[in-house]
Amino acid sequence: MQDFNATSHPSLPQLPKAPTGIDGLDEITEGGLPRGRPTLVCGSAGCGKTLMGVEFLVRGILEYDEPGVLMAFEETAEELTANVTSLGFDLTGLQAAGKLRIDHVHIDRSEIEETGEYDLEGLFIRLGYAIDSIGAKRVVLDTIESLFSGFPNQAVLRSEIRRLFRWLKDKGVTTVITAERGDGSLTRQGLEEYVSDCVILLDNRVIDQITTRRLRIVKYRGSTHGTNEYPYLITQEGISVLPVTSLLLNHEVSNELVSTGVPALDDMFGLKGFYKGSSILVTGTAGTAKTTLAAGFANEVCEKGGRCLFFAFEESPQQLVRNMNSVGIRLAPWIENGQLQIEASRPTLNGLEKHLVSIHKQVSEHKPDAVVIDPISNLITVGNISEVRSMLTRLIDFLKVNNITAMFTSLLSARNERQEMTEEGVSSLVDTWISVRDLEGVGERNRGISILKARGMAHSNQVREFIVTNHGIQLLDVVIGPTGIVTGASRLTQQLQEQAQARAARLELERKDRELARKRLVLEATIANLRTEFESVEEELRQISHEEQSRLRSGNGKHQPADAAEGEHTSASADQ
Amino acid sequence: MRSSHHETAADAEGEPAIEYILHLYITGATPNSTRAVRNIKALCEQHLRGRYELLIIDIYQQPALAKREQIIAAPTLVKKQPLPVRRLIGDLSETKRVMEALGLPDLPLNNSHE
Numbered sequence: 001m002q003d004f005n006a007t008s009h010p011s012l013p014q015l016p017k018a019p020t021g022i023d024g025l026d027e028i029t030e031g032g033l034p035r036g037r038p039t040l041v042c043g044s045a046g047c048g049k050t051l052m053g054v055e056f057l058v059r060g061i062l063e064y065d066e067p068g069v070l071m072a073f074e075e076t077a078e079e080l081t082a083n084v085t086s087l088g089f090d091l092t093g094l095q096a097a098g099k100l101r102i103d104h105v106h107i108d109r110s111e112i113e114e115t116g117e118y119d120l121e122g123l124f125i126r127l128g129y130a131i132d133s134i135g136a137k138r139v140v141l142d143t144i145e146s147l148f149s150g151f152p153n154q155a156v157l158r159s160e161i162r163r164l165f166r167w168l169k170d171k172g173v174t175t176v177i178t179a180e181r182g183d184g185s186l187t188r189q190g191l192e193e194y195v196s197d198c199v200i201l202l203d204n205r206v207i208d209q210i211t212t213r214r215l216r217i218v219k220y221r222g223s224t225h226g227t228n229e230y231p232y233l234i235t236q237e238g239i240s241v242l243p244v245t246s247l248l249l250n251h252e253v254s255n256e257l258v259s260t261g262v263p264a265l266d267d268m269f270g271l272k273g274f275y276k277g278s279s280i281l282v283t284g285t286a287g288t289a290k291t292t293l294a295a296g297f298a299n300e301v302c303e304k305g306g307r308c309l310f311f312a313f314e315e316s317p318q319q320l321v322r323n324m325n326s327v328g329i330r331l332a333p334w335i336e337n338g339q340l341q342i343e344a345s346r347p348t349l350n351g352l353e354k355h356l357v358s359i360h361k362q363v364s365e366h367k368p369d370a371v372v373i374d375p376i377s378n379l380i381t382v383g384n385i386s387e388v389r390s391m392l393t394r395l396i397d398f399l400k401v402n403n404i405t406a407m408f409t410s411l412l413s414a415r416n417e418r419q420e421m422t423e424e425g426v427s428s429l430v431d432t433w434i435s436v437r438d439l440e441g442v443g444e445r446n447r448g449i450s451i452l453k454a455r456g457m458a459h460s461n462q463v464r465e466f467i468v469t470n471h472g473i474q475l476l477d478v479v480i481g482p483t484g485i486v487t488g489a490s491r492l493t494q495q496l497q498e499q500a501q502a503r504a505a506r507l508e509l510e511r512k513d514r515e516l517a518r519k520r521l522v523l524e525a526t527i528a529n530l531r532t533e534f535e536s537v538e539e540e541l542r543q544i545s546h547e548e549q550s551r552l553r554s555g556n557g558k559h560q561p562a563d564a565a566e567g568e569h570t571s572a573s574a575d576q
Numbered sequence: 577m578r579s580s581h582h583e584t585a586a587d588a589e590g591e592p593a594i595e596y597i598l599h600l601y602i603t604g605a606t607p608n609s610t611r612a613v614r615n616i617k618a619l620c621e622q623h624l625r626g627r628y629e630l631l632i633i634d635i636y637q638q639p640a641l642a643k644r645e646q647i648i649a650a651p652t653l654v655k656k657q658p659l660p661v662r663r664l665i666g667d668l669s670e671t672k673r674v675m676e677a678l679g680l681p682d683l684p685l686n687n688s689h690e
Contacts, residue, residue: 116615122649126642
């Protein structure tokens with residue numbers, strides 16, 4: 001155990017690798033092909049074996065400054081050059097610059113007669129000459145199996161091929177050998193016997209009339225590698241392998257925000273919109289205004305001066321523009337000034353991979369700030385769910401890496417809403433998930449919108465009713481009835497009821513006010529009454545005391561009147 | 577590439593009675609090559625005396641020729657004239673096959689027949 005740990009110590013030199021420069025392949029092989037060793041690329045017809053070989057050489061020259069030799073057994077240099085010109089590979093120029101040598105090996109069985117013992121030294125000399133003349137580091141032998149058709153003596157051929165690979169190894173050139181796929185074996189002539197360092201299998205599979213190309217690393221001696229089957233595409237820029245699982249989640253993120261195009265919907269998000277570069281999924285059943293939401297978003301992006309790419313899988317651009325006009329979203333001006341591009345096609349037109357290619361291509365041409373795909377659920381018609389999922393994963397990753405905001409709509413069938421969501425499995429990939437749905441009440445349907453998730457920001461938990469007006473989408477205020485949120489006609493009823501209640505309450509309040517006013521009047525009247533009484537008593541008392549004083553002043557010497565006054569006083573108090 | 581060799585053939589045709597133009601590509605002094613040289617020389621002297629032109633080329637010395645002449649196996653004898661062009665690979669030890677490939681009549685074959 002300890003020994004094992006010691007041998008796998010990271011400080012030990014790793015197997016040297018020659019990067020291919022092919023999109024994604026270096027990620028799967030964790031650095032490239034084994035340097036100075038042969039690699040076998042096998043696959044059936046039309047897999048792009050030759051292309052992979054040529055691209056390995058061209059990228060080696062352009063990106064890693066490693067000159068290369070192409071020994072072609074099937075095509076002439078002219079044919080090869082013409083075939084890869086469409087991919088932007090200038091073989092003639094590279095040859096003129098002394099970076100590339102193409103040697104076409106012509107074998108014509110009818111011209112050849114075996115007359116004794118021989119070897120393939122001629123091939124070695126040619127290859128050696130080509131390698132030495134430009135100091136080549138990379139060699140591609142394009143379908144060396146063609147030799148088998150030219151030379152009947154298999155024993156000689158096999159030993160010579162074995163010697164050739166040994167010789168290439170000794171020369172220290174990184175070699176790619178292409179071979180046709182055989183029945184029950186990797187190659188028709190069992191070349192995998194001789195090339196044991198790295199074997200890459202290309203596959204061209206037709207499922208339900210749709211072709212998908214896949215790549216798998218069968219073996220890679222001395223190195224770890226991705227083991228899955230990875231779909232790959234032949235694009236305008238060459239081969240592009242799209243590893244799903246090895247893509248690192250380490251893209252740059254933006255703090256910029258993008259409006260949804262519906263102000264009230266913005267308010268439902270804690271930060272008033274989506275993050276730029278995030279992906280948004282809008283799911284809903286039929287007729288829940290998913291496309292309208294998407295078009296509204298596209299419109300908003302264009303209004304802010306951005307560029308938007310709209311992939312419509314259901315409607316033609318003209319139809320979309322017309323339909324959106326009816327809800328007040330005017331797309332035509334944006335199309336005219338080039339800010340908005342609508343790409344409409346039937347999903348069945350292409351296989352999934354092809355769709356991915358065309359999206360990649362459009363994106364790199366149009367350089368949009370936002371991409372809308374309406375709807376992704378239609379893609380299921382051209383592939384099974386897991387394929388769609390892997391395609392979408394790659395698409396979302398691609399858009400994220402490029403910091404492009406992506407909005408997808410997806411149609412859910414009403415029957416098994418939840419199930420389908422998980423099956424498609426896109427929900428875990430997207431950052432924001434908006435659900436639009438029918439809120440079916442008594443005798444009517446209304447549309448409700450809610451945010452199921454919004455990564456990185458607070459969001460409203462309400463289901464908001466919305467209506468599609470001729471000024472776009474409008475969210476209505478939340479009305480909560482006794483049994484939850486009410487919509488449509490119930491909403492009106494509820495509002496009326498509330499109005500009636502409010503009126504009754506107001507009337508009650510007014511009544512109470514009046515009552516109070518009345519009470520106050522009574523109180524004030526009583527107070528006034530008492531005060532009047534008090535005043536009269538006070539006056540009387542003052543009168544008496546006044547009389548008393550004047551009597552005391554007049555009869556100062558006499559004591560008699562004092563008694564009388566006392567008696568009078570008593571009677572007065574009794575009076576009261 | 578082929579046209580340039582037609583020119584050589586034309587030059588050769590200046591001399592009378594040259595019917596066979598043969599190019600033998602060898603790889604140095606390997607056993608196969610040595611045998612091939614010996615075999616073709618013997619055969620030509622026996623059956624084509626005065627009617628042939630034999631050029632022996634060491635492709636180690638002239639690797640560019642190997643590419644131009646589409647040499648894969650060694651040794652290779654290329655019969656340039658008369659047409660059609662044939663390539664005989666191997667040390668030319670199977671005389672019967674060599675004769676057939678060179679289009680030589682049965683007569684010499686009878687000669688070699690004991």
